[in-house]
Amino acid sequence: MLDTILFYAFALLVLGGGVLTITRRNAIHSAVSLIVSLLGVAGLYLQLQAEFLFAVQIILYVGGIMLLFLFVIMLVNLDQAAHERQFSRQWLVALAAVVAVGAELAYFMNRGIMAFHLPEMGVASGQGNTEQIADSLFSEYLLPFEIASLLLLVAVVGSVIMAKKRI
Amino acid sequence: MPISTVHYLALSAALLLIGTVGVLTRRNIVIILMSIELILNAVNINLVAFSHALHNVNGQIFAIFVITDAVAEAAVGLGILIALFRNKETVQADEIDLLKW
């Protein structure tokens, strides 16, 4: 019962935040809406017993990325942009296409609903979530881990260079 | 009805579509980037839901990597935005059409 309510609450946060993100004129408003949405996602993670990911989501996503976004928004002067037209000329046809895709997805999910015969909520294993992730991450997925670190390195170097006034 | 995997999938799909609409529709590049974040989060929700359903931690690990990727991409994307803003004095996607015939 609580699960259901919590789920729907978080879902509302997510979807509502998402819709607001894409419709606000003011960029700050959009960013804040996105933060709200991300928080809702974090809540969902918690409900799915992915505690580590919940933490990471908050720390990284909200605390890192969104902050970055906010800094950039403030760096880039968007006042001018706020006065201009917000939506591109293809909004209608894009909307139509997306709705069509959505319809198709719904159709598929309907068709394959029987494939989701999965136990409702899983039995918790002995270890904690973080330990499980750590185990898997540093043994089986060590290589992707290292590559991810490389990726981050590249991203850091690249963004530093790109942000420089003069290379 | 009890919350099943399907709910999470439906939610994820909806979030994906919202993000897609945002990418295709908004002119402001920052908003577009934020919509991309929405899409990535939708994917994450999907992954974690299945990880939970299948009692497999792989989904979550994948989600970690997705987040990592999202971080890198956001950083680089915003760097590009700044460079673009410096050159073109605009953040509207419509006005950046140099690569056409």
Next chain:
Amino acid sequence: MNFLDQIWLIPLFPLAGAALMLLFGKLLDPQPPSEVAVAPGVEPVANEHGHVGGHAHPAAHRHGDAHGHHHSPLKFLIKLICPGMVLLSFIFSVGAIWQLSGLTNRSHQVILYTWLAGMPFHMANGQIATFSADWGFLLDPLSSVMILVVTGIGFLIHVYATGYMDHDNGFYRFFGYFNLFIFFMLMLVLANNYALLFVGWEGVGLCSYLLIGFYFHKKSAADAGKKAFIVNRVGDAGFLLGMLLMLSVLGSVRFTDVNALLRSGRFPVETAGFGVLSAMSLLLFIGATGKSAQFPLYVWLPDAMEGPTPVSALIHAATMVTAGVYMVARSSALYELTPSTAGIVAGVGAFTAILAATIALVQNDIKRVLAYSTVSQLGYMFLALGVGAYWVAIFHLFTHAFFKALLFLCSGSVIHALGGEQDMRFMGGLRKKIPITHWTMWVGSVAIAGIPGLAGFFSKDEILWQAYNSPKGSQWLWFIGLATAALTAFYMWRLMNMTFYGKSHVKPEVAAHIHESPASMTVPLVLLAIGSVFAGWLGTPKAWTIFSDAWRGFPAWLQPVFASAAVEAAKEGEHAPSTEWILMGLSVAIALIGISFARWLYCINTEIPNRIEARCKPLHTLLYNKWYVDEIYDFLFVNGLGKGGGRVCSAFDREVVDGGVNGAGWLTRASARISMWWDTWIVDGAVRFTSFFVKMLSYPVCILQTGRVQAYAFFVVVGVLAFLGYYVAR
């Protein structure tokens, strides 16, 4: 030894001699250095003769003599080989004829080699016949007479030439050509088919050219050689056409086949008009006209006197010019069937005879008189052929060979005695000084005038009788022949009187050196004189057979060849023998009148000819200039066809040929222009159209490239939509 089977050797002996001479002769008689001789082959005008009177040139006369000529030590070999070859041929001929007389069917063929055997071809009437050209030799009475004449008289003239040409350069060359000529002439008379006859025909024409132009450094000699060859060629064209027509109509060119076919009665006598056989015989006669110097192709013979005298004697008196007569006689079967052509033959012969006789009346060059005399006598022979008296023509050929060769050789002797003088106005009173020459020439002149007892009388008289009597003859022909006989007697004795009798008009510097000819020259003269006397007794007139039948040996011998002899014998009974006696008497009387008239004019009253000449100046000029025939030919053919043709051809070349070239150039440029248009508009157009097409195709696609990322993202979504849609649809 079977001479009959070896008759192919008869022509080959002189061929061997010619080959030896022309290939190795220079070794035997190297030419002296140029400061000694004036030019090769030119007769030295004045010799430094150290001694008067007869001198012999024995073979022992080796290293140089007073004349300044260097005789090579081996020169006697030439004198031995060449006449020797001809003598060998003569011996073989005599042997072969002896054996021939023993055969019942007096005809013997030896086919040495068949060259083109059995080539099938279509005749005019569509039949298939085979043509084979073989090197075949036929010995029958007609060719036997000819080979005796050629080799016998040829041998005598060769001996004469060893003396006459002794001082000339090119001795070996002369004898090489001379032997070559004998070879070709023997090929001509011994051939068993028209094609091989034509080989000999052409060959004697070639040798005639070579020998007439022997003194090739003299322009007149070279021109005369060219003229002879070219005029001959005109006749040869006719001969060739006639031969090919014969091949087309009769299917063969072999004498035996042709004669058998013509006498078989398959072809009717063409009395009605001009049929294909008449065309054939006329074309052959045109060939004979060229070779035997009849009107209108006689103009080369007087000019041919530019050659050395032995050449004139052999070729232009005894042998080559008689080739035409021989050929027509050989085709007697054909002429029997074509009376219209035979009439033409007789008419042309008679006309030529009197034409040449009139020209000879006023000529001053001794050799020219004899040349026109030859033309005239050949006219007699053709007259005889035309009226159907073939054996008579051959008989006259036989006797004429003797006395004409004799006359030419004597004139050569006179010229030699006078050191090269040929103009009769500068002769005279030579009777005592060169006696042998004089007496032999006297015999020859009497013979040609037709005095009874000598050769010319019998043959000429027989011709006149046949002209009168034969069914194809007419009184007009007889009358022309009689007039010609009168003229012949006159001009011959004019020649004799001007040369030997009367006052001497010899130039003083020449008179000092007059001497009789050497033995090598006088002996043949004597032999020929004997022949001139006795050769005629072989064919006495029919009226004389009351004395002895043996004196008709000649026609009897030739009888198998000329089937018409039987016809002639049948018709002879129409006129009484007394007519023959009367005609005979008339011709003799005419001849005597001519002789005495000549004597009166040129010996006794020598100023009268000049008065007559002054009185009838136009006529004299006309005759002296040979009726201007040469000038007419010059105008018509040389200038008209030659130069006019040259002008036409050059205009053609300029306008048509060059115009064609220019036109081709213009065409090329025009086509280049078209090409350019094509290239620009169509080829380039295709290329440009391709690019235009691609551009047009790509235009819609270009529109899709907006440069806006959101548009591309939209297309991604659309793609996903389509992708999912596919699965939905499935």
